Amino acid sequence: MTLEYMDTLDRVDAYWRAANYLSVGQIYLLDNPLLTEPLRPEHIKPRLLGHWGTTPGLNFCFAHLNRIIAERRQDMIYIAGPGHGGPAAVAHAWLEGTYSEIYPDVSQDATGMRRLFRQFSFPGGIPSHVAPQTPGSIHEGGELGYSLAHAYGAAFDNPGLVVACVIGDGEAETGPLAASWHSNKFTDPARDGVVLPILHLNGYKIANPTVLARIPASALAKLLEGYGYRPHLVEGDDPAVTHELMAATLDAVFDEITAYRAGRTDRMPMIVLRTPKGWTGPHSVDGLPVEGTWRAHQVPLAKVRENPEHLAMLQAWMRSYRPEELFDAAGRPVAEIRETVPAGVLRMSASPHTNGGLLVRPLALPDFRDYAVPVVEPGLVLTEPTRVLGRFLRDVIVANPRDFRLMGPDETDSNRLSAVFEVTGRAWNAETLSTDEHLAPGGRVMEVLSEHLCQGWLEGYLLTGRHGLFNCYEAFIHIVDAMFNQHAKWLDACRDIPWRRPIASLNYLLSSHVWRQDHNGFSHQDPGFLDVVVNKKASVVRVYLPPDANTLLSVADHCLRSRDYVNVVVAGKQPVLDLFPIDEAITHCTRGLGIIDWASSDHDGEPDVVLGCAGDVPTLETLAAAALLREHLPALKIRVINVVDLMRLQPPSEHPHGMSDLEYDTLFTTDRPVIFNFHGYPALIHRLTYRRHGHAHLHVRGYKEEGTTTTPFDMAMLNEIDRYHLVMDVIDRVPGLGATAAHLRQRMSDARLRARAWTREHGEDDPAIRDWTWPAA
């Protein structure tokens, strides 16, 4: 060891050994935390759950980064891609004192250490993976693939921050991670923090070698250079040698980060750390190699309670860290270790960036009413809702230049939010050509053809205390179903963790939706994300289907102000009828649903039939059906109800937005036929309403997976949500309508055939249908 690092590295090594000791203790011990007596079977947990393999590597990085933080007073957070190594993050937080500050029962002494060990992966205790309960984390250690995207999301608009991101070589095989490397083309050295990827090659995933550990070193270097990084290799299995190499490398890397920030280089450094899986653990067990193989992935010694030899090996393993040098008699980390810990919020386990609710500030929001379209008479003028929203978002961007971003997979213009480009560009830090438009380092719009990156960046951005909106084609939001699930679970878990402060909601704007992807065809027609969303906790998820521009404005304002939710807003980009003057739009959205009086004809009593609708195109078809019915069956009393806030349909026992049975029954009746025209798959409406009194009379229309490349009205007809079919549905379900109705039914059936023939002949919809507006009074 060179003199330069000697004392320092002794302390780093002590910290590392302490973290490793604490990690093994968490996996194995119920009691006897300091090994003050020989290990006995009753000290061992009955179920051994945890992941040792990655843990010493995670601890190694923690220990070395702490030195950098202390020496350079560098603001830094840590993302553990191999977050199944939960013991590492917990050990680190305990050594830094953060754990005991947040959870005073787990004090920084022998009593606390015993609790620390016992609670890990234990009923009533803490999860085995890095989780919301873990201080200093914004990244769940569950589903793999999102660490680097989260890291970049955290770094955006945090110019002083370094985000150290350990990427497991297993995770590196996933698609989202493979795409995330290119995030460096979207950062701005002046405005954004720096991500330091640490690719940890320990060679194995669960039971297999990993790809990146088994390609030639030259190929790996080329790959990472091709991604635009300058890789530094740290390889070793001798701790002393590897400590020194890591320390020297980190010094060089942080010098390079300084140069990158100063604009002296455009390549970010990164580290390739190649150390054995399960490093410092049992070398072999029962005659089979363990350290450095996949057998170290979870619990290297599996039969410690039953097998005295395993018990002895565990004791020798834990003693190999020399705990007597690391903890005093009271179980407190010795001064040498405590002194390596950075101070206050510089501790990675205590960084406010990892508890974004501490930092989040309310968005400065312009008054959305100023963007409203005038509606003198409803149902007469066509407007593109997302184009109106774009103007509002434009001014949200102006008012919040440092903590609001708009994500989208190259669809911001296509989704007609184009007004935002009047004030900002698309974030871009790669080559440009003279013909390019709206590209700018630090641009508030982030467009990459990867829904995974959009979602991962936004999650990282929100979790570190900022705001955003993800606009996406409706069908392709399914690409991030799994990421949504994980984020919703994170938010749900945080509700039980008082020290986690509320963060901005994750807002989806799903446009280019199923009813207007007639031109792109069947592959672009899928409204099923809503079904995925409603499976998650009612306390977390919200679904809105504003039917026109003004209701979209009101919903968007509400969502941008909210906290700790996932808000899903489905709204079209194609022209739809303006239905609500802005004040009525606000009322309508606040109620979440309501009767459209001017379309209804039941003012003097109970309706004969209720026409429910949710979604812009289904609402338009419902209004057209209502107009037909009023014209041709003037005696029929119709009630038209539009639903904006889908969760209102559920009982209040199921969702906080759920309306009471009384309210539901008053609106929908208990005994009249209800024809409900829905944006998505019909089953969702049944799912939400099956407990309602009138459910037996509810007939739902929606997307039934019929589609191809055709016209908008043909799409409606294929799925029987069209005006003509709705009229037929009413006639079929309201008893006693007589001969006029039977005649009308036939006319409707004929009208469908004619409309179909028209599109087949002309290649477009009959303008009389396409341009339909509510009949002027």
Added chain:
Amino acid sequence: MTLEYMDTLDRVDAYWRAANYLSVGQIYLLDNPLLTEPLRPEHIKPRLLGHWGTTPGLNFCFAHLNRIIAERRQDMIYIAGPGHGGPAAVAHAWLEGTYSEIYPDVSQDATGMRRLFRQFSFPGGIPSHVAPQTPGSIHEGGELGYSLAHAYGAAFDNPGLVVACVIGDGEAETGPLAASWHSNKFTDPARDGVVLPILHLNGYKIANPTVLARIPASALAKLLEGYGYRPHLVEGDDPAVTHELMAATLDAVFDEITAYRAGRTDRMPMIVLRTPKGWTGPHSVDGLPVEGTWRAHQVPLAKVRENPEHLAMLQAWMRSYRPEELFDAAGRPVAEIRETVPAGVLRMSASPHTNGGLLVRPLALPDFRDYAVPVVEPGLVLTEPTRVLGRFLRDVIVANPRDFRLMGPDETDSNRLSAVFEVTGRAWNAETLSTDEHLAPGGRVMEVLSEHLCQGWLEGYLLTGRHGLFNCYEAFIHIVDAMFNQHAKWLDACRDIPWRRPIASLNYLLSSHVWRQDHNGFSHQDPGFLDVVVNKKASVVRVYLPPDANTLLSVADHCLRSRDYVNVVVAGKQPVLDLFPIDEAITHCTRGLGIIDWASSDHDGEPDVVLGCAGDVPTLETLAAAALLREHLPALKIRVINVVDLMRLQPPSEHPHGMSDLEYDTLFTTDRPVIFNFHGYPALIHRLTYRRHGHAHLHVRGYKEEGTTTTPFDMAMLNEIDRYHLVMDVIDRVPGLGATAAHLRQRMSDARLRARAWTREHGEDDPAIRDWTWPAA
């Protein structure tokens, strides 16, 4: 142009021009296909839908690959990653004659050309993207990201085949595509075909530049070399020069492919094709540059009907291809072009590999009954179902060494299918170490930590006529929700395309499911894939929840024999009670559901309560509840019904497996309380049964998104699917049970508290609960 290629390249260029002409015609023309008269507005489609930008590049590749096929008699298929360039694939199929063979109305003459143009992206016509309707395709041109995985899937076990895969630079930004490059570590030059990636850099996606087009050439080369390929650059915008470069490059590339196959190199060649977006289209329109910019993405001339200048530009553009040299007066391609077309099945548009049903052969399946566990008395012995299945799959692999593969994200061992490694290895073509186990080039098991790759490979493999099974942790199958959607849509569309022959079903085995991920925690607990699945067409999707080892065998055999479905099988790897002797298992699975007689007590009449169950853990808890009820309330008549085939619950109008109301009513009654204990989210059962007569009496238990790291029984209690809670549910719902029942209810409530306390104290479940078996007679 050098002499070597001169004549050849004239023909290639003619083919290219013809394909471009036909592509433009498809986008724009209703009539006047050969431009025999000046273009008039009425010749133009009213809605201009299509994607020109990528099309000339796709056509360029088609034209050049055809030369290689003809000269080398190379078996080849073509995957169009930018499949939104649908006109290219259609033009190619028409020029090759395949289109007219399959669709005789679209003859290879002027009449057919008119139809070809008119039908494109037209109501009642064909989709605008490459679709199942397109001859020669196995890859839908919708959601981006899967082309290269599909290509590798097609290449596996097709040693003579080259799969040319054009990858758009937009698609290259997606995660799945970024991961797919590494597929070359899983191929075996001796057993598998060769994938030839053609990365097409036209510089732009919808409205943005692309990442890979805007990094330095040196970085791109390193990236691709880092992925393990040898990239060849073909760059140009002068057709003559670029033709020659492409031809020379392809000759070199196919020589390298020969060397790769012969084992003389381990790097596969690939091509980077850098040509302008919208190449040969309008250079600028209305004063703005179009060719070579994002403005060429869709329809470069948008106002052709209304704007005479645009109309004239379109005419000039189409005439620039010199149609009079390409088609004779009858509209038939001239001999020079026809002669470039390969013969018969060598035509890429006619390759049987792209209509896998032509090639698929039934699997040779051992008799699954030979693998059954003996069940002398039901409910007494515990078995791990997937371990039993592993033995069957082992022998399926032996019997089908060339057309069956098992995919999994490094979970085959974890899911206890380990017996397969007795006979095969994991496909691996990268470095190995002496400590590795079960790695082999050409291994039948494919493990990569990417659900996207598992799914994409398997889709490509199935679509080219082979068989497979994807085993996955249940929670993480959501990662491929979107891919499942697209594959299900493909299968659905194929039902209306007679020339597409049935292919093997896509089989999922979801193990490590929600109820036994207590050790991995909340992030690993998600049974919602089923909700995604049932949104797709009933003609395509099947869901099975076998409750024990023998029913799993029966279901697996059935799924492996089936065609054109997506089969989802949920089965645990942890020990569950053997319930059915194999003959009864077969009967039970054939019926799809049935009464478990030995657990029921209603033999002499109508039950007082029905206990329904689906899924292994819910079934076990239901049986334990039944045992408690029979012990403590012996007069209560209980009927226990297990559901294996979930779609049986739906009405027959909704799903072909749906049972009649009579059958449903006979089993579940119309008026008795039904407590249904379900594996997944309870809403799914309501969704399937809301039309049933007895629905008002149906009470469903299931996963309600409560979870953490705990014990299995605690997971059941958290979600109230446990035996004690089921007994309480029965007591709450069956009227008139009296004081004994009230007392039992209290005991159950106490038992829950005791069980909870036990796990909190001991860190494991009470063995009396964990090891419970049906009380011996």
